[in-house]
Amino acid sequence: MGEVSTLEFLGGELRRVRRERGLSQEDLAQRINYSSSLIGMVEIGHRTPSQDFVGRVDAALASGGFFERLLTLVRADAAPPWLREWIQVEAEATLIRWFEPSLIPGLLQTEAYARAVLAGGGMLREAEIEQRITSRLARQEVLTRETPPEVVFVVDEAVLRRRIGGPKVLAEQFDHLLDVIEWAHVDLHVVPAEAGMHAGLAGAFILARTSEGGEVAHVDTPLRAHVTDRSEDVDSLQRRWENLRGEALPRRASRQLMREVAASWT
Template sequence: MTSPVSTAELIRDQLRRSRLAAGLSQEEYGKRAHYSASMVSAVELGQVVPNHAYLSRADEVLGTGGLLVSLRELGRREGEPVWFRPWLEAERAATQLRCFGATMIPGLLQTADYARAVFRLDLGLTAERVEELVSARLERQVILDREHPPQLTAVIDESALHRFAEGCAGVMAGQLRHLVACARRPHISVHVLPQGVGLHAGLFGPFILGRSADGSWVGFLDNQTGGTAVDDINEVATLLGRWESLRSDALPRQQSIGLIEEIVKPWI
């Protein structure tokens, strides 16, 4: 029995077939698409995951009628774990988002390198699957760049900011610099829950809440093997209560930014 072909493999195969059908070498195609031959080669070999701009340009140059972009959208959905998809629909429609990061930076604020390092902790994932998940995570963050983005407020336990160690210090430094840049955006507010707080409501675990245009709230709970979307009115009320407790214990916005900058300073 043959193994199923991933969407990423289909995209690479279609890119190569379409380029050859057009009678173009990698270098010739690169010149027309405004990419280097080494970039074209890396994409076709699976060493680089092509983004929307790359595939949109490929559709234009190769005359594939939007096929490659459509395959990427399919691949993005494939990259999202099935258990996460119900929450993603609510997240994309939310006008306000509130998230608590207990042990790591929330997904909406992660860099590609940080997300990649986190996914690699799961030894059951292939390198290709890791890249699919990283791409899906970055696609998820697109909602923050919309013309009318949701208002995102994040509370992050300070312990998540100190995970500097040999082999990952550079990744952490890049992540914290990115976090500061995000926190300075008008629609994003980041608050650090200082270590001196002691026991707090966030010890029950990370979560995220989304408020839709009609004023209703839904939540999502993370766990070791997946996650659960929450829409029961009583459970949502519990999460909102815990959120208020965490937010009141966290540092103000500017003080939080200052603390993050102090933490990353020795590593720059």
């Protein structure tokens, strides 16, 4: 058996304590007002419980805040080790510039879209998918903190038209997208299909400006994220960014295109 994740450990402890109290999943479900199927999913590490869920479990099982403390550990452990350095950079950035050629950027993904992306590749176990989703949703708090960074996204038009998770998932994703881009500190531009070959087709990348004015770059590979502040790497990506901004539609035209595509998913 492989290493047990913190999410699987929480689930195992929930099953153990529930049984010690002589309760079935249905008994506990009635006491906390959640479904027994959700309790079952949590117990096998296939769903990350919410703060409300663990609070009710602690009350029902008289476990003295044990599961709330475990949830804190699950969240802290949710990001893959190779991504943690970048998450720290992202959390402290004053400006984030993000280009994506194939998927909605992670900071803008709904939970259902993120789950469809992570499950769709068939490369991750259920517990790993849940941990990645927990990490991704926690990262999004950077957009709603008291003094958020300025965030500029550029995406290829193919991102908007890629069928991920089906029409219901996409309709919800576009509702969310159209809400978030109304925020004063968030901007999104689309490189239209007629641009043809462009500098972004080599792959996704992110540039983050630190509070000291330095720049750090993040480049994804199939194996792990590569984080660098080497000036030649950063300069190369900044040139690529400027090229992409030149190809992208202006703000108003980008929003109009998004609305048109959103209508096709409803």
